[in-house]
Amino acid sequence: MKRINEYRKLFNAEADTDLKQLKTTYRNLVKEWHPDKFQQDDEKAAEAKQKSLQIIDAYHFLVSIAPETKEANLAEYTTTTTESGIVDFKLKGLVLEVTFLDGTTYEYFGVTKHVYQGLINSDKPYRFGKRNIFNSFLYRKSKRDLEPA
Structure with missing residues (x-):
C-alpha cells in the first residue's frame, strides 16, 4: 500500500484517475526529469536519472491497477x-x-x-x-x- 500511495503522490493521482490523465502526467514528469536536461551537473544528472526511473516504474504500476485496465482484463x-x-x-x-x-x-x-x-x-x-x-x-x-x- 505504501508503494501505491507513493506513486499516486508522485503523479498527483487519485484511485479513479483515467489512463489519459496518467499518460499526460507521465509525459510531463519525464520531460521535467529527463537526465539529458542536466548534463552540465553530474550530481543533478544522477538524481534526474534515478527520478526518471522511478517515474517510469510508477507509470507502469499505476496503469496496471487503473480501473480501465482492470475492466479490460x-x-x-x-x-x-x-x-x-x-x-x-x-x-x-x-x-x-x-x-x-x-x-x-x-x-x-x-x-x-x-x-x-x-x-x-x-x-x-x-x-x-x-x-x-x-x-x-x-x-x-x-x-x-x-x-x-
Whole structure:
C-alpha cells in the first residue's frame, strides 16, 4: 500500500484517475526529469536519472491497477479466479502473490497476516481465496507469469 500511495503522490493521482490523465502526467514528469536536461551537473544528472526511473516504474504500476485496465482484463481475471486452481502463494509485506494453474500470477495489495494465515491454514486454499481474497483486495497481473502446464 505504501508503494501505491507513493506513486499516486508522485503523479498527483487519485484511485479513479483515467489512463489519459496518467499518460499526460507521465509525459510531463519525464520531460521535467529527463537526465539529458542536466548534463552540465553530474550530481543533478544522477538524481534526474534515478527520478526518471522511478517515474517510469510508477507509470507502469499505476496503469496496471487503473480501473480501465482492470475492466479490460476482467474476463481473463474472472476465468482465472473461477476455473484455475492455485499453484503457489507467498506474502511479502502486505502484498500477496498468487500463481494459478494456468500460469498467471496476480499480486493482491493490503493482505494482512491474519488473512494470509487463514489461507495457509485452510483445507482448500483456492476456495478460501475465492471467498476472501480474489474479489476483496486491489490486484494487478504480475509480470512473473509461468509457462502454462
